[in-house]
Amino acid sequence: MTDIPTRMLAAVLHRYDLSEPDLRIEEVPVPVPAPSQVLIRVAASPINPADIMFTRGLYPTGKELPTAAGFEGAGTVVAAGEQAADLIGKRVGFFAGQHGAWAAYTAVDRASCFPLPDHVSTEQGAMLLINPITAIGLLQTAREQGAKAFIQTAAASALGRMIVRLAQRQGVPAINIVRRAEQAALLRDLGAEHVLDSSQPGWQEELGRLAAELSATAAFDAVAGAMTGTVLDAMPHGSTVYVYGALSLEPCQVNPGNFVFQDKRVDGFWLSQWLPRHGHKAPWQTELFGLIGTDLSSTVAERVTLEHLLPAVSRYQQQMTRGKFLVTP
Numbered sequence: 544m545t546d547i548p549t550r551m552l553a554a555v556l557h558r559y560d561l562s563e564p565d566l567r568i569e570e571v572p573v574p575v576p577a578p579s580q581v582l583i584r585v586a587a588s589p590i591n592p593a594d595i596m597f598t599r600g601l602y603p604t605g606k607e608l609p610t611a612a613g614f615e616g617a618g619t620v621v622a623a624g625e626q627a628a629d630l631i632g633k634r635v636g637f638f639a640g641q642h643g644a645w646a647a648y649t650a651v652d653r654a655s656c657f658p659l660p661d662h663v664s665t666e667q668g669a670m671l672l673i674n675p676i677t678a679i680g681l682l683q684t685a686r687e688q689g690a691k692a693f694i695q696t697a698a699a700s701a702l703g704r705m706i707v708r709l710a711q712r713q714g715v716p717a718i719n720i721v722r723r724a725e726q727a728a729l730l731r732d733l734g735a736e737h738v739l740d741s742s743q744p745g746w747q748e749e750l751g752r753l754a755a756e757l758s759a760t761a762a763f764d765a766v767a768g769a770m771t772g773t774v775l776d777a778m779p780h781g782s783t784v785y786v787y788g789a790l791s792l793e794p795c796q797v798n799p800g801n802f803v804f805q806d807k808r809v810d811g812f813w814l815s816q817w818l819p820r821h822g823h824k825a826p827w828q829t830e831l832f833g834l835i836g837t838d839l840s841s842t843v844a845e846r847v848t849l850e851h852l853l854p855a856v857s858r859y860q861q862q863m864t865r866g867k868f869l870v871t872p
């Protein structure tokens with residue numbers, strides 16, 4: 544306890560804004576854990592699209608401002624309330640609560656952190672929760688729907704690559720849509736069979752042909768905007784697009800004939816709703832911990848200290864396919 548400082552650096556959001564969020568690196572008090580909480584010395588925390596959406600005011604968290612940003616990370620439990628004292632000294636991955644992950648220390652409920660198995664590095668452990676569980680959850684959703692194959696957009700994202708690898712393991716055909724040739728090459732190197740580059744002419748016709756041939760009645764869309772409608776148009780009768788991101792920052796544009804005449808649907812997927820419905824001790828956990836060093840791992844593009852976080856957020860957004868930026872306080 545004695546080596547825990549009373550003040551620390553954190554990336555604190557003061558005001559949401561679509562173009563210029565007021566995010567500052569500043570000194571704040573180290574949080575004091577409540578009886579059911581642990582205090583974690585943060586070792587690493589990724590910059591995810593959800594963090595960017597949060598700073599823009601597009602993510603429904605209910606967090607009170609000002610607050611440290613950052614939704615997930617990993618580190619070591621250095622103190623705890625009386626109901627979580629058994630976790631002191633453990634390396635954990637965590638979902639950040641009110642205090643945020645882009646900080647030297649954070650306090651979270653014990654239910655929001657998972658001890659990391661020895662084979663999982665702290666860096667991969669910092670990216671263990673949001674994308675890997677979403678990849679598992681999306682594929683489970685398509686399976687429950689009875690889809691024989693699926694389509695995914697923004698397929699070269701960290702999450703898209705996890706889905707490619709999981710689908711290969713499960714033997715489910717995937718049609719992957721990317722927006723640049725370099726991303727198509729990256730996915731082919733992973734062994735993806737069907738990759739369509741939306742910058743190339745004729746890709747929509749090819750999408751329709753493949754969707755019919757493979758019976759791809761589920762699609763995972765992280766782009767939104769016109770892409771949602773383009774994908775839905777190409778899918779067979781009775782299909783569903785699950786929108787789980789909005790990288791284009793545009794509202795979904797969908798031809799209503801899809802709903803009226805073809806029994807197609809647009810649905811949503813949000814981990815924060817899927818997780819409570821599927822339990823914290825469910826089979827997905829076995830899958831998660833079994834595959835975290837391999838199929839569910841993420842490439843790290845850069846590591847930055849808190850002091851250098853703000854320019855790193857801009858660099859990350861310029862070319863997200865390069866890999867995750869890890870904040871290492």
Ligand SMILES: NC(=O)c1ccc[n+]([C@@H]2O[C@H](COP(=O)([O-])OP(=O)(O)OC[C@H]3O[C@@H](n4cnc5c(N)ncnc54)[C@H](OP(=O)(O)O)[C@@H]3O)[C@@H](O)[C@H]2O)c1
Nearest residue numbers: 592677699700701702765787788790791813814862863864
């Ligand atoms: N609903 C949920 O519960 C949930 C959970 C986890 C993640 N997500 C969503 O999953 C998506 C992927 O997350 P991630 O962490 O894997 O992302 P990431 O690794 O940072 O990659 C983002 C990818 O999207 C591409 N991209 C960016 N803007 C685009 C656009 N307008 N049109 C097409 N492609 C675009 C990027 O390509 P460039 O290199 O060309 O920029 C990059 O390949 C995000 O939308 C995130 O919000 C949702």
